[in-house]
Amino acid sequence: MYSFKNDYSEGAHPKILKALMETNLVQEEGYGEDHYSLKAVELIKGKIGQTDVDVHLLTGGTQTNLTAISAFLRPHEAAISASTGHILGHETGAIEATGHKVLSVESKDGKLTPAAVQAVLEGHPDEHMVKPKLVYISNSTEIGSIYQKEELQQLSDFCRQNQLILYMDGARLGSALCSKENDLLLSDLPLLLDAFYIGGTKNGALLGEALVICNESLKADFRYHIKQKGALLAKGRLLGIQFLELFRENLFFDLAGHANKMAEMLCDALKQAKVKFLTDSPSNQIFPIFPNKVIAALEKEYSFHVWEKIDEDHSAIRLVTSWATKEEEVAGFIEELKRWV
Amino acid sequence: MYSFKNDYSEGAHPKILKALMETNLVQEEGYGEDHYSLKAVELIKGKIGQTDVDVHLLTGGTQTNLTAISAFLRPHEAAISASTGHILGHETGAIEATGHKVLSVESKDGKLTPAAVQAVLEGHPDEHMVKPKLVYISNSTEIGSIYQKEELQQLSDFCRQNQLILYMDGARLGSALCSKENDLLLSDLPLLLDAFYIGGTKNGALLGEALVICNESLKADFRYHIKQKGALLAKGRLLGIQFLELFRENLFFDLAGHANKMAEMLCDALKQAKVKFLTDSPSNQIFPIFPNKVIAALEKEYSFHVWEKIDEDHSAIRLVTSWATKEEEVAGFIEELKRWV
C-alpha cells in the first residue's frame, strides 16, 4: 500500500535530521532566541529580499493562522475567506475561538478576487454587522490552484485602497512558487502582502512554519501572541535548525520542485488517458475524476482521499505528492491505472 | 561558558533522535493517528496502570495547559493556582485568553493545600464572582518542591468533596517522581487526579507533553480542542516516536534520575559550604543564595537565572540540571564555587 493521501506522511528530509543530530548537544537559549533560529530568520529575510520584515517560526498551520489573525484584528473585525479556505472549514473554528467571524465567499477555483471582496464589504455597511478587515488567501489553494502575479497585484491594490489586511496561508507555498505556471517570486510577496507564512511541515520539515510580517503596524509585540497561544517552543532550536537547512542552500525549492514533478507525471498520464479533473491544478495536489469502480480497485494498492461525489457512478479523488514521493511509485500507479481507464 | 539556566538547552536524548532517523521514511497517517503515537499511548497507559484513561500527545506546556483547562471549564468557571504557578504568571495570560480567570493563592513552598483552596471557595460565594472549579498544581513545582503522597491524597479528597477538578502540570513530573524524597508512583496519579500531563520537553524530548485525562466526564471530544487550539501536529508521529522511546523501556525515569543526581551533587556541595537556599528543593531546580559579588564571579563561566533579590548584597539564583547535564561540569562548578564561599 502506497499513500498519495497527503504531503505529511513521512518524517523530514534526511538533511534536516542530519542537522538536528549534529547540533544536538550544543547548549542554546530557549524560546526561539537560539543561534539557529536567529540565523534562519536572517536567511529567510535574505531570500525574501527584505530586511524590514519580521519573521517568526511557529509549529503548524492552524497555530500560525490563529496566532496571526487574532493578533492582527480588533474584536469586531472579521476575516474573509474563499469557501474552500482552510480557516473556514478545516480548523475546528480556531479563528472563531479567538473571537472573530470568518466570512465565506463562494469560489470555484479556491481564489479570491477584488470583486468578490468588494461584495462582502458592501454587505457589511454598519455596526450591526462585523467589520471585514482581513483577506485570507492560500497559495497554493486548498484545491491546488495558484495565484498569478497579476491576480495578486490586483487583490493587493484593492486591499490597500480599502484598508484591508492581505494575509497568505503558505502551507503549500513551496509548491505554488515552483509550479510551472507560477510567475511570482518569493521576493514579490512582501511587496504585495501584509503577512504570509512559508510552510515547512508540508515541504520536508518535521514541523514548522515561518510567519513573515511585512506591514509595520502589525509587528509590535508579536512574540507575546506566540507565547499566549502556546506556540512558543522551549526548544525553539527545533524550528530554527530546520528552516536553516531548508533555506541555507536551495532545499526548500528543490523539495517543492520534486513534489510538483511527481504531480505532473500523474497529471500527464491522466490527461493522456482522457481522465477529467475536478479543478485545474498546477501544484502538488490533483483531483482526477474516476468511475467509482476504478476508485475501489485503486484503493487496494494505494491510499488517497475520495474528495467529492460527482454523480452516482463517479467521484473525484485527491492525489497529493511530496518531497518524499518516489518516482517508481508514481510510475506504478500509472501502470495500475492503465488497466482501468 | 556552561549553562545551568534551564532543562531545555540541548536537543533530544540520542536514542530519540535515532528512533526519528530509523522511522523517517515510513508512511504513516497524520494528526496523531500514526502507529507510533497509538503505540506510545498504549505504552503510557500501561506504565500508568490504567487502561480507562485517555492520553493525548501535545507540543508544549503552555499549549497543554490552555487546551486542557479551556476544554474542562465552562465560561464562568475559574482555575485556582499557587502564586508561583506557571499559568498564573508565566504564560502571557494564556488561560485568560480562553476566557477564564486564574485565582491566586499565596504559597511559600509553591504547593496548594485543602485549607488554601477552601479559603478561595469561601471568598467566592455567589454569581457576582467567578466560580472556582479547577485546582491547578505543578509537580515538581516552579520552585522545585514536590508533593508527598499524603499531601496529594488530602488535596484530592478535598477536591472530590467539593466538585473541583484537580489538574497537575507535569512539565517536570519526571524529576518529581525520581526525587529521593518522593513517595508517589506514576500509577498513583490517575487515582488522585482528574488530569495531568507527563512532560517530555524538559526531560529529553525535542518537544512533547503527554496529557492524561482520568475523569470520564472530561474526555469527550478532546481531539476537537487540540485541533482548535493549534496543537494537532500534521506529523503527529514526531510526538509518538519520542514518547515511545521515553517509555519503551525506562528512559524517561533514567533521564530524570540523572538530572536529579546532578542537582543533588550541587546541593550537597553547597550545603557543605553552608550556603543557604531560598526553597527546600529535592528536584532538578535549586535556589542557592549568594553574595552578589560571588554571583558576578560565577557568571563569568556559567549561565543561570538570578531569581530573586534577598537583600542589598545577596540574591538567590536558580540552577537547573537536566538529562544532559555533564557530571564534570557540575564538578567544575563546585570547584569554582569553593574559591568563593
Next chain:
Amino acid sequence: MYSFKNDYSEGAHPKILKALMETNLVQEEGYGEDHYSLKAVELIKGKIGQTDVDVHLLTGGTQTNLTAISAFLRPHEAAISASTGHILGHETGAIEATGHKVLSVESKDGKLTPAAVQAVLEGHPDEHMVKPKLVYISNSTEIGSIYQKEELQQLSDFCRQNQLILYMDGARLGSALCSKENDLLLSDLPLLLDAFYIGGTKNGALLGEALVICNESLKADFRYHIKQKGALLAKGRLLGIQFLELFRENLFFDLAGHANKMAEMLCDALKQAKVKFLTDSPSNQIFPIFPNKVIAALEKEYSFHVWEKIDEDHSAIRLVTSWATKEEEVAGFIEELKRWV
C-alpha cells in the same frame, strides 16, 4: 412623517409606565431578586404551563442570544442558523466573540428543517471541523414567516435524536403566536424546545426578554453567565415590573394581536391592489414589492426600510407594525398607496 420602520419606535405601553410609576419608591432587592421579578417569573411559568423551567429576565435580544448560546456550548461546538438568522448577520459577530462559529444554512423562507440540519451534520464529520450542537431558529423569522406546530415537532424530534440543542429566538414570538396562521401554543414550546426567549422589547416593553430554559442540563449556574456578560441589571425590578404587566392579564397577546391586525390591514389592501410580496408573512413584518418610483413617493410621508433590490425598477420594502401602530395611519398609508398602484 409616520414610521413603519420597526416595532421599537415608541416607548412602552402606558400600562407598563403606570406600573413603573406606582412601584417606583418601594425598596427592593437588586439584581433580579426583587418581588416583581420573582413574581413575573412565576407568572410566566404559569402561562407556559411548566413549573420546572427556569426563567431569566434579560435586557435585549443580542444580549440574550449571546449569553444563552455561550453558556450552552462547549468551546468546539457551533450553532446552526438559517442564512437570514439574526445571530448570523445582524449581531456584529456576538456569538463568534464568545468563541463559537455560526454555521449558515441557505433558507428561502427563513426557517430550518431536519433535512437542512442533517446536511450540516454530514458536512462536519470529525475533529477538523467544529461540532454542530445548537440549532438556532427564530419565530417569527427575520422575514416574517412562522413555524407550524408540525414543522417544529419534526425539528424537535430530529434535534433530540441527534443530541442537538434547539433554541428559539423569540424577539417577535408574540406576533408569531398571535398570527392567524399559527397553531402553536406558548405551552407547546417547553415540550419542543431546549430554550427560548419571549421578546418584550418589540412587544410593548421599554426593554426586556424572558429567557426560558427547559432542558435540565442547561440550567445550572445560569445567573453567573448573565452577570459575566453584563446583562444583570442592578435595578432588575425594571424588567420584573414590565413582564409582570405583560403577563398579569393578557397584555402581551393583546399587543401582539394589534400589531398583527395592523399588518393584515396593510396586507389585504396590498393584495387587493395586486402588489406582490418578497415573502409570505403572516406576522407583523411584511415585504411588499413596489416600483422604485412608488417607493420614492411613499418615502415622502412614511419611513420604512428598503429591504432588497428586485430588479432595476423594483424593490421590496419592509413594513413593520407594532402594539403602537395607529389604525388611522395604516388607513392613511393605504389611501396614499392607492394613488400609486
Next chain:
Amino acid sequence: MYSFKNDYSEGAHPKILKALMETNLVQEEGYGEDHYSLKAVELIKGKIGQTDVDVHLLTGGTQTNLTAISAFLRPHEAAISASTGHILGHETGAIEATGHKVLSVESKDGKLTPAAVQAVLEGHPDEHMVKPKLVYISNSTEIGSIYQKEELQQLSDFCRQNQLILYMDGARLGSALCSKENDLLLSDLPLLLDAFYIGGTKNGALLGEALVICNESLKADFRYHIKQKGALLAKGRLLGIQFLELFRENLFFDLAGHANKMAEMLCDALKQAKVKFLTDSPSNQIFPIFPNKVIAALEKEYSFHVWEKIDEDHSAIRLVTSWATKEEEVAGFIEELKRWV
C-alpha cells in the same frame, strides 16, 4: 424595615419617569440614534467642557467596563486594578471572559498610585507575561474613598509617560464629585483620563451609564463593540431620555449631593458616638464598625451588608445612601443607634 443596603433599591427619580411618560409615544430612531440620546450626548459634552470626546450610553456598569476594556486592549494586554476593584472580584470574570487578565494591586484605601503601578510594570518585563496596558480606577472607590485632583494628576502623568490607558469606573462618580472633600471638576476628567463613565444607575436613573472616550485613538468603531457585547438597546431612547433629564439642569449633582448629605448625617452621628470606621469615606458609602450584638439589633429594623469581620466580637457594616434616602429614616437610624452605642 428600611434599607441602607445599596443605592439601587428604588426606581428612578420622579422627574425621569415623568420625562419617559411625556415622550412615550413619539416615534424615534432605534439604537441610540434617537433625538433624546443625541441631545443627551451633546449636553454631556457641554458639561464636560469638551466637544472632541465621544459619549456612548450603555446599560450598566459591568457591561460598560467589559465593552470598553475589551475594545481598548489587544489580546496580550492586561488591566491593572486595586485589590478592591469591581472588575477584579465582583464582575464574574467579565474582563477575563473577553480574554484579558486583570492584575491585582494590594491597596488599603481602594486607590492606585504611580508607585503601585510601576511595581506591576517591573514585574512584567517580557513576552512570557501579559503586558500591563490599562489602569482601572474607580471614583468613588468600592470602599468609599475618592481621588484628589493631585493624586489623579500624578497617576495620569505616570500613565502617559508609560503609554498606559487610564480608565475610570464612575459608577458612583456623582457622589465622588459632590463630596465635600472633592477638588475635581467633571471638566478636569477628560484632561486626565483616556476614558471614564458617568454612572446613572446608582444616581437616580432606572439604568444607564454614559461612557466618555477622551483619547482619540480609542474612539474608532466603538459602536461595533457596543452592539457585539449586547449593550445596544433597540429603544436607546430609554437611556437618552434619562441622561437628558439628569444633565438638562443640575439633577445629576443634586441627587448625588443629597446622597452624600445623608451619609454625612450618619457619619457625624457615628463619630460623635465614638464609633470607628473601616475606611475613611467622604462619599455615599460608609463602613462603621460595631459589636456583633449591635449589628444583630440593628438588623431587626434596617437592612445593610455586613462587610467584613474585624475580630470575634466586631464587624464592619456598609451603609449606603442614595438620592432616595429619606432624612427621617436616617434620623430614625441614628436614634436607634443611640440605644446601643
